[in-house]
Amino acid sequence: MSNNKTLLLVIIFCISSCSYIPNPTIASDSSSDFIRCLTKKSVPHWLIHSRRSSSYTPILKSSIRNPKFLNITASTTPLCIVTAKRTSHIQAAVVCGRRHRVRIRTRSGGHDYEGLSYRAEGRRERFAVVDLSGMRSVRVDVAGRTAWVQSGATLGELYHAIWSAAPGLGFAAGVCPTVGVGGHFSGGGFGLLQRKYGLAVDHVVNATVVDARGRLLDRGAMGEDLFWAIRGGGGGSFGVVVSWHIRLVPVPPTVTVFDAVRAPEHGAVELLAKWQEIAPRMPEDIMVRVIIDIEPRRVTFEAMYLGTCDELLPLMRNQFPDLAMVRSDCNEMKWIESIPYIHLGRNATVADILNRSSISRVNTKSGSDYVRKPIPINIWKKIFTNLQQVSNFGQFQMFIDPYGAKISSIDESATPFPHREGVLYNIQYITYWNGDANGTVALKWSRDLYKFMEPYVSKNPREAYANYRDLDIGRNKVVNGISSYHHGKVWGEKYFRHNFERLAAVKAKVDPDDFFRNEQSIPPLFE
Structure with a gap:
């Protein structure tokens, strides 16, 4: 794609031989027909991995980030995986999928928290995966x-x-x-x-x-x-x-990253209660987020400032003096160096961010909330008391990201992402456990905590972040071959608030037969 030329507006794939089939259920029921169709559309056979292929399982597992989904017999798996190298391979998968009753799910990095880019919960769902890891220019x-x-x-x-x-x-x-x-x-x-x-x-x-x-x-x-x-x-x-x-x-030549670690017994809870009112109102050049760990018990105030330590220290003394930040907390670096430093640790290098492999060693379950009013300090103390129970079966983290400044100044209808003005911060909950992939005890604890938080987070709807996908908040129901808008609203308005209805209307316009669908895909809304 040239930077100096306008892209072609429309490329219609195989227009003379691949007619549009409005209802995919009228076509052949055989997955082998789907695969033969792919090869006829010039998808090389080595890019098509059927369940009978020796390459199928390694490729399926190659970017499954959560071990609880590695047991491929536990849920419906794709009929085949297309490791696309060109746009025409994706087009072939869609055209052949419609013709032979095989829906398409797409996987890029594989971090989907519920694994819906490569698995389905209903055993009647016939689908193939288009894996885009070979298309990364x-x-x-x-x-x-x-x-x-x-x-x-x-x-x-x-x-x-x-x-x-x-x-x-x-x-x-x-x-x-x-x-x-x-x-x-x-x-x-x-x-x-x-x-x-x-x-x-x-x-x-x-x-x-x-x-x-x-x-x-x-x-x-x-x-x-x-x-x-x-x-x-x-x-x-x-x-x-x-x-x-x-x-x-x-980005400036120098950014400053700092980690201020505080223990609950040394005032961490009190600092957290103050942070939630201070952090969303700080200058836009600084973001101070919070990470709560249970083992070891600690609260980390992690920040990146777009400038030097000499500029940051007086700002912090003025904005958040109780944190008592000192020069030794500062770590100055280039912006690109902050990426491996923050996520991989202080010994990581810039080259390390090119490593695509990142499979957790423990099972995880995630959820999210948005907070629009500060949570009282006595509730934070109860939260920390509840968190101590986690050591009985695993580990737990909360990642809390402040909003305000630019992210909150954009109208919530400008994009489908609606969590803008009035949001103080977002919470991500992550529960970890070893052993049994079902995690009965861990999941119950996680759901109990989510229920406990309900009075203190956003309401009508209780908001959630779409990228922290969570099937506990709702899932689609297929009625007469189409995902139900009524059932989709249960989870959809949590992710998208008032934008959900518009998304469903767009879906009805561009994909009225619900070809692209999963357990939390946008359902079509017909007038």
């Missing part, structure tokens, strides 16, 4: 301060490419370098630059999508409704986003 336009990045790239690969081309530029997205760009952008994408620059999707200026008819569309061809929907409306609902055109952001 990044092309940086230094003069234009933009880049085209394919959905199979990881955040680490994107950051590294930007830094290699233009050390003075960066991008506002997450801290985990192995997260796939496709899924991250599809849900919104926040990180340590969010208070300065907003979300990843706030900087998407174009994209290419293979739609439910197998067409490749850019922004002009897909229309503003679909372009709006893919920028935060969740992955797996509207098509396969092949690539994203993003606007880069300036």
Whole structure:
């Protein structure tokens, strides 16, 4: 894709031989017919991995990040995996899928918290996976301060490419370098630059999508409704986003990272209670987030400041004096160095963010909340008391990210991501356990904590972050072959608030037969 030429508006794949089939249920029932169709559409056989292939299981497991999903007999697995190398391979999968009753799920980085990019919970769901890990090019336009990045790239690969081309530029997205760009952008994408620059999707200026008819569309061809929907409306609902055109952001020569660790018995809870009112109102150049660990018991105030330690120290003394930050807490570095430092540790190098492998050794369950009113200190003390029970079966963390500044100044209808003005912070809950993948005790504890938090977090709806996908808050029900809007609202308004109805209307327009679907995909809303 040239930076100096306009993209082709529409590429219609095999228009003479692949007619649009409105109802995929009228076609053949054989997965072998689907595979034969792929080969006829020039998808090389070595890119098609059926259940009979020796390559199937290793590829399926290659980017499963959560060990509880490694038992591939525990849930419905794909009929085959297409390790796409070209856009035409994705188009072939869609066209052949419609023809032979095989839906498509798309996997980029594999971090989907419920594994819905590569597994299904219903055993009647016939689907194939298009794995995009082989489509991960990044092309940086230094003069234009933009880049085209394919959905199979990881955040680490994107950051590294930007830094290699233009050390003075960066991008506002997450801290985990192995997260796939496709899924991250599809849900919104926040990180340590969010208070300065907003979300990843706030900087998407174009994209290419293979739609439910197998067409490749850019922004002009897909229309503003679909372009709006893919920028935060969740992955797996509207098509396969092949690539994203993003606007880069300036970063200073030096940033300062600090970690101030405090124990509960040494005032950590009191500091946390003060932090929740201070952090969202701090200047946009600093973000101070909180990480709560149970083993060992500690509260970490982790921050990145877009400037030097000499500039940061007086700011912290003025804004958050009770934290008592000192110069030895400072770690000055280049912005690109902060990526491995924050996520991988102080001994990690920039080269380490190119490593795509990141499989947890323990089972995990995640959830999320948004907080719009400060939680009273006596409730925080009860939370810490409850957290002590976790040591009986595993571990637990809370990641708490402050909002305010840029992320909160954008209208909540500008993108599907609605958690903007009025949000103090987001909470991510992660429960870890070994052994039994079902995690009966761990999951009960996790759900009990979520229930305990209900009075103190956002209400009507109780909000959640789409990229921290959680089937506990609701799942789709298929009625007459189509995902029910009524059932989808249960979880959909938690992720998207008032934007959910518009997303469902876009779905009805671009994918009325619900070809792209999973247990939490956007259902169509018909007039």
